[in-house]
Amino acid sequence: MDSLQFDHTTYLSPLTWRYGSEAMREVWSQHRQRRLWRQVWTALAEAQAASGLIGGEQVADIQAHAEDIDLERSSAVEAEIHHDLMAELRVFASQCAVGGGALHLGATSADIEDNADVLRVRQALDLTLEGLRALLAALADQIDAWADVTSMGFTHIQPAEPTTVGYRLAQYAQDLLMDWGEVRRVRDNLRGKGIKGAVGTSASYMDLLAGTGWTAAQLEADVMRRLNLDTFTVSTQVYARKQDWLVLNALAGIAGSANKLMLDLRVLQSPPFGEWAEPFREKQVGSSAMPFKRNPINAEKVNSLARWVAALPRVAWDNAALTILERSLDDSANRRLMFPEAFLTVDEIVQVCTRIVRDLRVNRAAIERNVAIYGVFAAVERVLMALGRAGADRQEMHERLRTHSMAAWAEVSQGRSNPLPDLLRADETITAIVPEETLLALLDASAYVGDAPERARRLAGEIRQALS
Numbered sequence: 001m002d003s004l005q006f007d008h009t010t011y012l013s014p015l016t017w018r019y020g021s022e023a024m025r026e027v028w029s030q031h032r033q034r035r036l037w038r039q040v041w042t043a044l045a046e047a048q049a050a051s052g053l054i055g056g057e058q059v060a061d062i063q064a065h066a067e068d069i070d071l072e073r074s075s076a077v078e079a080e081i082h083h084d085l086m087a088e089l090r091v092f093a094s095q096c097a098v099g100g101g102a103l104h105l106g107a108t109s110a111d112i113e114d115n116a117d118v119l120r121v122r123q124a125l126d127l128t129l130e131g132l133r134a135l136l137a138a139l140a141d142q143i144d145a146w147a148d149v150t151s152m153g154f155t156h157i158q159p160a161e162p163t164t165v166g167y168r169l170a171q172y173a174q175d176l177l178m179d180w181g182e183v184r185r186v187r188d189n190l191r192g193k194g195i196k197g198a199v200g201t202s203a204s205y206m207d208l209l210a211g212t213g214w215t216a217a218q219l220e221a222d223v224m225r226r227l228n229l230d231t232f233t234v235s236t237q238v239y240a241r242k243q244d245w246l247v248l249n250a251l252a253g254i255a256g257s258a259n260k261l262m263l264d265l266r267v268l269q270s271p272p273f274g275e276w277a278e279p280f281r282e283k284q285v286g287s288s289a290m291p292f293k294r295n296p297i298n299a300e301k302v303n304s305l306a307r308w309v310a311a312l313p314r315v316a317w318d319n320a321a322l323t324i325l326e327r328s329l330d331d332s333a334n335r336r337l338m339f340p341e342a343f344l345t346v347d348e349i350v351q352v353c354t355r356i357v358r359d360l361r362v363n364r365a366a367i368e369r370n371v372a373i374y375g376v377f378a379a380v381e382r383v384l385m386a387l388g389r390a391g392a393d394r395q396e397m398h399e400r401l402r403t404h405s406m407a408a409w410a411e412v413s414q415g416r417s418n419p420l421p422d423l424l425r426a427d428e429t430i431t432a433i434v435p436e437e438t439l440l441a442l443l444d445a446s447a448y449v450g451d452a453p454e455r456a457r458r459l460a461g462e463i464r465q466a467l468s
Contacts, residue, residue, distance in 0.1 A: 013341075019305070020344035021351065027124050028340035031069055034088055036116035038066045040227065041092065041103055044111075044195060047222035051214040054102040061099035068095050085109045106197065106204040110238045110327070114193035115227060117339075118239065121247055122229075124343040125187040131350035132180050132254065133467055138357040139173040140460040142166070147456040150446050151275060151367045152374050157267070159374035161381070162445050165362060167452035170459040172264075175257035177463055179250070186250045193239035194231030195220040199326045237327035241320035248313040248338070251346045255309035258349045262299035262306075265356070269296045274366035279359040298352050305345050312342045373412060375445030376420050380405055382442045383424065383434065390433045400429065 006012060016025070026032060042062055049059040070091055078087035086109070093100030104112070147166030152159050195216075197204045202216035209216060224231050232239055268276035278296050315338050319331035380401050387397045404427065408420035421443050425436055434442070 015341060015344040019348035021127075021347050024124065024127050024344050024347040027120060027127065028343065030071055032120065033116065034069045034071065034074070035067065036119050037085065037088055037112050038069075038092055039119070040112045040115045040223075041089070042066045043223045043226035044105070044107060045099065045102055046226055047195075047219050048102070048105060048208075050222060051209060051212050051219055053105065053208060053212065054099070058096075058099035058102045061096045062103065065092065065095040068092075070095075083109075085113055106208045107195070108198045108204075108237065110193060111195050111197065114239045115195075115224075115229060117335075118190050118192040118229060118243075119227065121339065122187060122190050124339070125183060125190075125247070128251070128254070128343065128346060128350070129180070129183055129187065131347060131354070132176065132183065135350055135354040135357065136173060136176055136180060136463050136467060138354055139169060139176065140463040142357060142360060143169045143173060143456050143460040146362065147453040147460075149362075149364065149367065150371055150375075150449055152370045152378075159370075159377060161378040162371060162375055162448050164449050164452045164456065165367070166456040167449070168264075170456040172257065172261040173463060174459055175260065176254070177459075177466060179254045179257055180466060182253055183250045186246050190247075191230045191232045191239065191243065192224065192227070193235045195223050196235050199237055200235040236323075236325075238323075241316070241323055241331060244335070244338075245313060245316040245320050248316040248342055251342045252309050252313050254346050255306040255349055258302055258353050259306035259310075261353060262296075262302040262356070265299045265360075266296045266303070269294075269299075273370070275363055275370065277361040277363070278356045279361065298356055302349050302352050305349050309342055309345050309349070312338055371446060373418055375448070376418055376443050377405055377409070379443045379445040379448060380420070382445075382448060383430070383439065386434050386438070386442055387430065392433050397430075400427065 006016075045054060045059050045062045048054050049056060074084075074087045074091045077090050078084050081087060081090075089104055093103050096103070143166045145166070146169065147164060149165045150162050151165050151168070153161050153163035153168075193200075195205060196202045202220070205216040205219055209219060220231060265276050265278060267273060269278065277294070278298050280294050315334050319335065322328075323331065384394070384397055384401055388394045401424075404420060404423040408418055408423060412418050421440065424430055424439060424443070431439060
């Protein structure tokens with residue numbers, strides 16, 4: 001690495017500057033990585049001092065220089081030896097005139113790297129949970145605000161029966177609430193490799209500790225207590241890569257839930273629906289060729305990024321499934337990409353979704369128009385049930401109602417008014433069983449939403465309880 005200074009004359013990842021938050025970028029920075037390596041080295045030295053392996057002055061010296069990150073020096077060393085952790089170790093040791101010689105005593109690289117990786121993943125998951133908290137809170141507010149507003153439901157992208165805006169929002173929120181629970185579960189169950197040496201047997205530490213009265217397990221427990229990190233009972237040279245797969249799956253779950261929400265928004269923003277829209281700034285340009293366009297670019301960005309996240313669990317799966325015996329290095333390079341890219345991409349996805357949900361544009365006129373056009377078709381089910389309750393032959397009435405509905409649909413498809421109420425009123429077989437006044441009341445589908453408003457509000461309450 002010739003220089004630590006980069007600008008836009010060379011390739012930069014969009015995650016370096018375009019997507020994700022500064023806080024998440026800092027977690028995945030080289031500076032944070034080196035600080036965490038030094039944190040693990042320091043914890044190991046402190047535990048070894050407690051066991052009597054090294055002296056107090058050595059530990060004090062190590063502690064005094066634990067924050068003296070010098071990336072320029074370590075990069076220069078790495079250019080010579082081609083080992084980033086050893087380069088950092090040499091720089092750290094050179095800064096500690098008294099304690100430097102005690103650093104990394106008995107350790108293998110993964111004892112340092114793997115524990116630091118898990119600490120960093122935990123920090124990134126904490127940021128992810130903060131973002132999810134904001135998104136879920138915004139959804140809960142919108143669910144309450146729109147719980148009672150009737151809108152058409154669609155199955156197979158065809159008008160079905162009415163629902164409410166709040167109930168539809170609750171579906172997305174429920175998915176994200178499951179993601180919240182899964183991310184918390186994964187976060188709370190994270191475990192580091194521990195301090196177990198080259199193939200996980202702790203042999204080097206047992207030799208070092210001979211005669212001290214300490215066991216390798218006691219030393220490991222002391223180190224991990226200082227790091228506030230649980231450990232796997234057994235390991236190879238590295239911690240179980242299955243854990244990485246669980247982390248990536250949890251992130252992909254968030255991306256999947258967000259993808260559904262934003263894809264539906266794009267459909268509903270289309271003028272034939274016209275019911276929802278993402279915020280559109282006053283000077284925003286929708287198209288270079290068509291000045292009138294109001295493209296849902298932020299929702300589309302979420303869908304695009306979500307596809308990328310969805311592909312990453314496979315990388316983690318391969319790392320776990322294809323590790324040979326006690327360890328192979330063919331996961332190392334892709335893990336440098338996999339974790340930061342997954343976390344930063346999900347960070348961007350959650351931020352964008354939160355902004356859209358908080359400022360969601362809901363067009364009540366379009367919603368009412370669609371209910372007026374299509375709701376009467378859904379209300380035919382109510383007529384069928386009323387006819388059945390009155391003793392009519394269900395199959396005969398279904399066919400009669402279907403015939404009228406298809407005739408009305410043909411008219412609506414040509415852009416004409418829905419004639420279904422008039423067709424049913426003119427059917428003397430139907431009106432002989434269900435009076436015309438009752439029939440017209442049944443055909444008003446605006447209240448045909450069951451207990452959707454109550455269920456939506458209940459879900460909003462569950463969200464707030466989970467976040468409290």
